[in-house]
Amino acid sequence: MRCDKCRHEIGPEQKRCPNCGAVNKFxxxxxxxxxxxxxKYASTENEVKEYGRSVEGLGKRAAIxxxxxxxxxxxxxxxxxxxxDPDEEAAVKRxxxxxxxxxxxxxxxxxxxxxxxxxxxxxxxxxxxxxxPEEFDxxxxxxxxxxxxxxxxxxxxxxxxxxxxxxxxDGLDTDIRNFCMYVDTFYETFEAQKNSExxxxxxxxxxxxxxxxxxxxxxxxxxxxxxxxxFIDSSRGLKAVRVWEVLRHE
Amino acid sequence: MNKAxxxxxxxxxxxxxxxxxxxxxxxxxxxxxxxxxxEDPAETFAGVMDYEIRxxxxxxVMEDYYVRRLSHMDAPAGYEDLxxxxxxxxxxxxxxxxxxxxxxxxxxxxRQKTEELRGELGSYEFTADEMDEMIRNAP
Numbered sequence: 256m257r258c259d260k261c262r263h264e265i266g267p268e269q270k271r272c273p274n275c276g277a278v279n280k281f282x283x284x285x286x287x288x289x290x291x292x293x294x295k296y297a298s299t300e301n302e303v304k305e306y307g308r309s310v311e312g313l314g315k316r317a318a319i320x321x322x323x324x325x326x327x328x329x330x331x332x333x334x335x336x337x338x339x340d341p342d343e344e345a346a347v348k349r350x351x352x353x354x355x356x357x358x359x360x361x362x363x364x365x366x367x368x369x370x371x372x373x374x375x376x377x378x379x380x381x382x383x384x385x386x387x388p389e390e391f392d393x394x395x396x397x398x399x400x401x402x403x404x405x406x407x408x409x410x411x412x413x414x415x416x417x418x419x420x421x422x423x424x425d426g427l428d429t430d431i432r433n434f435c436m437y438v439d440t441f442y443e444t445f446e447a448q449k450n451s452e453x454x455x456x457x458x459x460x461x462x463x464x465x466x467x468x469x470x471x472x473x474x475x476x477x478x479x480x481x482x483x484x485x486f487i488d489s490s491r492g493l494k495a496v497r498v499w500e501v502l503r504h505e
Numbered sequence: 506m507n508k509a510x511x512x513x514x515x516x517x518x519x520x521x522x523x524x525x526x527x528x529x530x531x532x533x534x535x536x537x538x539x540x541x542x543x544e545d546p547a548e549t550f551a552g553v554m555d556y557e558i559r560x561x562x563x564x565x566v567m568e569d570y571y572v573r574r575l576s577h578m579d580a581p582a583g584y585e586d587l588x589x590x591x592x593x594x595x596x597x598x599x600x601x602x603x604x605x606x607x608x609x610x611x612x613x614x615x616r617q618k619t620e621e622l623r624g625e626l627g628s629y630e631f632t633a634d635e636m637d638e639m640i641r642n643a644p
Contacts, residue, residue, distance in 0.1 A: 323521035330528035416563035
């Protein structure tokens with residue numbers, strides 16, 4: 256900047272021109288401005304410091320809270336994972352769907368050997384009895400009949416091998432009631448399926464199961480072949496009375 | 506304003522701390538429960554089966570065998586004796602059925618199988634004799 260009077264070069268801090276001695280007006284104004292600036296600076300600095308003091312610790316608190324929440328969630332998830340039991344049934348179903356063709360072949364083997372009880376046990380053990388995949392469509396008729404054949408044979412074994420200890424309660428009446436119910440259901444299913452099954456091989460299995468059930472009833476319930484149809488056609492109550500009399504030697 | 510936020514955060518921290526404490530307790534109890542020696546169901550079952558056998562309640566043994574086989578074709582650990590006795594009972598039962606049916610081939614195959622099963626019964630061999638007697642004398 257230059258002196259207003261002599262145009263001599265002059266600094267902003269110099270109060271007078273070093274050449275002509277004229278007063279430097281700008282220097283006075285500059286001094287005033289600097290004072291105001293310093294005051295404003297000090298005030299702003301105070302405000303900033305005051306604000307800093309007021310928010311001091313907020314971030315720390317928020318961080319602690321976030322850490323506690325994340326920690327709790329992690330612990331709860333960990334506890335749930337540790338506590339979870341593997342779903343065995345779902346695993347069996349997945350396995351059966353994956354190996355349906357092989358299992359269908361294995362099931363055929365049981366039928367060919369005439370192991371009908373084994374056949375049903377096999378299907379149940381692989382969750383194929385209640386949820387058969389499409390590879391098992393061909394067994395549909397056998398499936399129904401075999402299920403009730405299995406129940407009849409099982410009930411007869413339970414009744415025949417019941418405890419002969421008079422002190423032991425063996426629930427014979429319940430077993431008889433269940434057996435009679437399954438005989439009825441077997442014959443209802445058998446009649447329906449033997450007429451609908453077109454495959455000779457599977458029809459043979461159905462007929463064979465019926466023949467075995469008749470043989471079992473002749474052997475263990477003393478029902479002669481002449482009495483058999485009458486027994487099958489009789490009511491569930493009459494069947495139960497007959498079975499009860501035989502098993503109790505009355 | 507900021508003071509109020511601080512107070513709210515302090516309250517939330519206390520609540521979260523309590524939650525964290527309970528989460529730790531939960532995890533410890535779950536791990537403790539998993540590691541705790543659980544009662545072996547096979548061992549409990551063996552006691553039940555022995556009681557049934559003492560009373561010659563082979564019907565109940567057969568029912569246990571059939572129920573177990575709904576989920577396992579082969580004997581799970583601890584249930585081997587049940588499977589052997591159950592299989593023997595079923596095989597012995599079916600021999601008379603096949604004989605009555607006139608299927609001598611199957612009957613003789615099963616007779617041979619019962620002999621093999623009898624050999625595997627070990628200390629439970631007497632159960633084969635008792636079941637044979639019940640089957641023979643039925644009805």
